[in-house]
Amino acid sequence: MLRKFWNGRSIRLQLLVVFALVDLFAVLLFSSVMILRARTQTRIEIAASVRLAELLVGDAAKFVSQQVTAEEFLRTLPTQLRSIRHVRIAVKDAAGMPVAVTLSGNEHAPAPGWFAALVAPAVEPHDVPVTVAGKPVGQVEILGEPADEIAEVWENFIAIGSLAALLNLAMLAILYILFGRVLDPLTGLAVGLSDLQHESYAVRLPQPYPRELAVIVDQFNALANALETVRAENVALNRQLIRAQDDERRRTALELHDEVGPCLFGLKVSAASIDAAARELPDKIANKMSERAREIVTTVEHLQAINRTMLERLRPMALGHVPLREIVDRLVSERARQAPQISFCFSAEGLAASYGDSVDLTVYRCIQESLTNSIRHAHAMHVNVEICDDHAARVLKLIVRDDGRGMAGDTSAGLGISGMQERVEGLGGRYHLQSQTGRGTCVNIIIPLGDPETAYQNDNKIIVETT
Secondary structure: OOHHHHOOOOHHHHHHHHHHHHHHHHHHHHHHHHHHHHHHHHHHHHHHHHHHHHHHHHHHHHHHOOOOOOOHHHHHHHOOOOOOOOEEEEEEOOOOEEEEEOOOOOOOOOOOOOHHHHHHHOOOOOEEEEEEEEEEEEEEEEOOHHHHHHHHHHHHHHHHHHHHHHHHHHHHHHHHHHHHHHHHHHHHHHHHHHHHHHHHHHOOOOOOOOHHHHHHHHHHHHHHHHHHHHHHHHHHHHHHHHHHHHHHHHHHHHHHHHHHHHHHHHHHHHHHHHHHHHHOOOOOHHHHHHHHHHHHHHHHHHHHHHHHHHHHOOOOEEOOEEEEHHHHHHOOOOOOOHOOOEEEEEEEEEOOOOOHHHHHHHHEEEEEEEEHHHHHHHHHEEEEEEEEEEEOEEEEEEEEEEEEOOOOOOOOOOOOHHHHHHHHHHOEEEEEEOOOOOOEEEEEEEEOOHHOOOOHHHHHHHHHHHO
């Protein structure tokens, strides 16, 4: 779980976390060193203060005036020693009874208990006997008081820690901005890869300043350029293949129309002549020959129907001779007669008379297949067919929308849909099918009339507008 959480973070956050961990380790190490040094310095300071107090007590007892009584000397001794820091002085008489106690003043706010426990050294009391004229008059107990020294160390620790925290926060902010500037090309690279995934090969990334990232960007731009070149070559090849297929279909259709059609018509005429000639023969023979002649005529008529169907499948005969709008209008009207329970609507804007055999035949076949699917499978009540020539984008837009039962997301595409998609993409266009169960189906087709890249650049916008 930790690895999954870590791997799911951004590089910027990972770098900042690593820096923060290193910084935290440095803070802990620095704090430990400071506490150890403070403990040592406090121990030295307390020892020096206790030693100084011992010397002053000895000197005071040595030079005490003989006019001062022992009791008065003991009472005034703490006042004389009140300037000594970090010590507590307790004065007792010869009988061991306390005479006076003095504490060193704490000029600083006390440190927290946990910090005092870490820094405070071990403190042992020191007893100094007081002798006047060779006679013991009492004793002075000197005890180290490190509270004031610890408070000073704590204040220094807080001041240095606050300054370090501000510097670290400023450093993190600077690193956050710096990492963002350095890693920003990676975000652009991800966007560029997404464009490549959506087959938009015209994307190029700007040159970043870091040398390593510049190498990656150069390789990306080279890859995009190579893919764009290959795509252009594939589009050109597909166009040639489609033209070759259309030319072959056109030649085959012409041969069926000009060769097979007249031959079948000749057979039909000959069969009719045989039937007419058989009437002059005896009845038995005439009836038999007339029956055979009629069978020949029936067979020829069946072959003529097959020939007309093949001609229509290969290439509509009106294509190239009748404007594209009229051909599509006739196709929609024919489907409306075949399915009177469905309301068909057809609209066309700015269409030219023809866009060439390949484009015209692709538009015709796509509309034909889409209408067939709406009638057979969608059980729609309304079907709309829209064709628009976008002169600005130099693309031909085709939309076929119905309100039928739609398709599930995991439904595999049939041969008709695959054929439409292959033919449209062969012309450098885009085929997009939008369908949801119970919400109808919408076929969006974009066919470039100039540079195929125009269609790719406007594809997403067009699809959103038509959804």
